[in-house]
Amino acid sequence: MDRVTKQANNPYQYKRKLTSFNRARDAWSSIIEKFIKQNTDATVILPAYIGWSKNEGSGIFDPVDNTNIPFAFYGLNKHLQIDFEDFKKKVKTNTNPIVLLVHYFGFPDSNYDEIANWLDEENVFYVEDSAHAMLTDLIGGICGRKAAYNLFALHKILPLETGGLLVDNLKQNLEIGRNPSSLTNTHSLEYDFKSIYDKRITNYKLLINHLKDINGITILYPELKEGVCPQTLPVLIHDTNRDAIYFEMNKRGFGFVSLYHTMIEQLENSTFESAIYTSKHIINLPVHQDCEEADLVDMIKNFKLVLNNG
Numbered sequence: 001m002d003r004v005t006k007q008a009n010n011p012y013q014y015k016r017k018l019t020s021f022n023r024a025r026d027a028w029s030s031i032i033e034k035f036i037k038q039n040t041d042a043t044v045i046l047p048a049y050i051g052w053s054k055n056e057g058s059g060i061f062d063p064v065d066n067t068n069i070p071f072a073f074y075g076l077n078k079h080l081q082i083d084f085e086d087f088k089k090k091v092k093t094n095t096n097p098i099v100l101l102v103h104y105f106g107f108p109d110s111n112y113d114e115i116a117n118w119l120d121e122e123n124v125f126y127v128e129d130s131a132h133a134m135l136t137d138l139i140g141g142i143c144g145r146k147a148a149y150n151l152f153a154l155h156k157i158l159p160l161e162t163g164g165l166l167v168d169n170l171k172q173n174l175e176i177g178r179n180p181s182s183l184t185n186t187h188s189l190e191y192d193f194k195s196i197y198d199k200r201i202t203n204y205k206l207l208i209n210h211l212k213d214i215n216g217i218t219i220l221y222p223e224l225k226e227g228v229c230p231q232t233l234p235v236l237i238h239d240t241n242r243d244a245i246y247f248e249m250n251k252r253g254f255g256f257v258s259l260y261h262t263m264i265e266q267l268e269n270s271t272f273e274s275a276i277y278t279s280k281h282i283i284n285l286p287v288h289q290d291c292e293e294a295d296l297v298d299m300i301k302n303f304k305l306v307l308n309n310g
Contacts, residue, residue, distance in 0.1 A: 017168035019176060024131050024153035024164035027176075028100075029063035031127055031149055031166070034174035035098050036069055043094040045087075047102050048073040048272035049080055049279065051260020059153075060100070060129065061264045070094075073267065078236065078274045079220050080104050084111055091124055099126035101147065103133035105259070105284070106231040107221050108143040116146040125172065131156050132231035137167075139197040140227030148172040154188050156231055157196070159290075163188060196289045197229045203287040203296060204230045210300040216240060216307060220282075232257065232284035240307055242281050248306045254299045257284045 021027040036042050044064050052058040064071050074090045075083035091097050099119060101109070109115060119126050130137050130144045131153035137144030144150040148171045154163035165188075166176060204224060211219055216239040224230070237245055242258065249256040263279050270276065285299070 012170070015170060017170060019166040019168065021164040021166060022162055023059070024129075024151045025059040025063055027149075027151050027164050027166035028060070028127070028129070029066065030176050031174065032063055032067050032069060032098065034176055035125065036067065038174070039096040039098075042069060042096040042098055044069050044071045045090050045094060045097045045099045046071055046073050047076055047080075047082070047100065047275075048267060048270065049076050049102075049104070049260065049275040050264050050267060051279070052262050052264045058264050059131065060102070061266070071266075073270070073272065075272055076275045076278075078218075078278050080275070080278065082109050082111060082115060084115065087115065088118070091119070091122070097124055099124055100129055101126060102129040103136065103143050105221070105234050106133045106136050106229050107225075108133065108136065108228070112143060120146070127151065130167075133229070135193060135197045135200070135229035136227060139193055140229055142225070142227035145169060148174075157288075158188055158191055160188065199289040199291075200229050200231075200287050203289075203291050203293075204233055206293060206296055207233050207285055207287065207300065210297065211235065214304060214307065230287050232259070233287050234259070234282055234284045236278065236281040237283055237307075238281065242283055245303075245306055246283055249299075249303060252302050252306075254302060255286050257286075258282055259284050 019027070032044065046060065046064070050058055050060045072090050072094055075086040077083065091099060101115070126147045128144050128147040128150045130150050133143055134152045134157050136142060137150065144167065148169060150167035150169065152165040152167065154160050154165065201224060208219065208222060211217070212222065216237065218236040218238065220234045220236065246256050246258055259282065260279050263276065267276070
């Protein structure tokens with residue numbers, strides 16, 4: 001038998017199975033449904049920063065609510081970094097936990113490796129939500145590989161109206177089949193992911209350079225860790241009404257968003273004060289691949305004017 005073959009022959013080496021869904025939330029729902037069939041006393045452990053909108057509902061929480069599975073939340077600080085002690089407490093005090101790690105805006109938690117390693121050591125089932133972090137996974141390679149499953153939302157990164165992918169890292173098998181009504185999503189492979197990755201990073205760094213000296217705001221991620229591809233650039237507005245800034249910037253033709261401006265009902269009056277503060281003050285600047293330098297510079301000029309005018 002050859003010790004070193006002429007070419008790779010192991011079909012399971014470094015394989016990640018992809019399953020297509022209409023939306024990432026449908027993939028998440030499928031995971032929950034399969035898990036509770038095997039663990040009827042399961043509890044979902046979620047981050048305490050989950051939004052809701054009238055048009056879209058909640059991609060993270062609706063699948064939990066629809067299955068009537070018990071749930072608990074773990075704490076985050078104002079920069080959406082996980083409170084590791086609270087996290088461990090929630091995981092250990094709930095039966096058969098299924099844990100969701102969310103890579104907000106494309107950024108893995110600063111303690112992501114430590115958290116994932118702890119979950120593995122404790123033999124806890126967990127899922128990574130890379131709806132914002134598809135390219136941080138696929139190109140950067142710094143998230144999405146540790147959990148049993150990972151979630152992509154194609155329309156969060158690509159100019160598509162819908163589309164979700166369930167990434168099976170082949171660590172545990174829930175036998176999740178393809179959604180018969182789902183898209184094939186093969187058209188997403190036609191995009192040059194590396195160029196999109198590079199353009200988003202370039203745009204982010206350009207904006208950071210112009211934002212760093214502005215008073216009254218806090219940039220959630222002032223530096224880009226190697227491998228991170230941002231979905232947006234989130235800042236906290238401290239001294240001015242966030243909603244007024246949002247509406248005025250959009251009126252001027254600059255597509256700001258606020259993720260998440262409205263928390264789900266279960267978190268609106270919770271004790272997670274840091275996450276609630278963030279939801280009331282966050283605004284997200286676009287960095288996507290269609291943005292050009294001159295437009296971004298003009299956007300920052302207008303942003304400064306709007307902030308100064310209160």
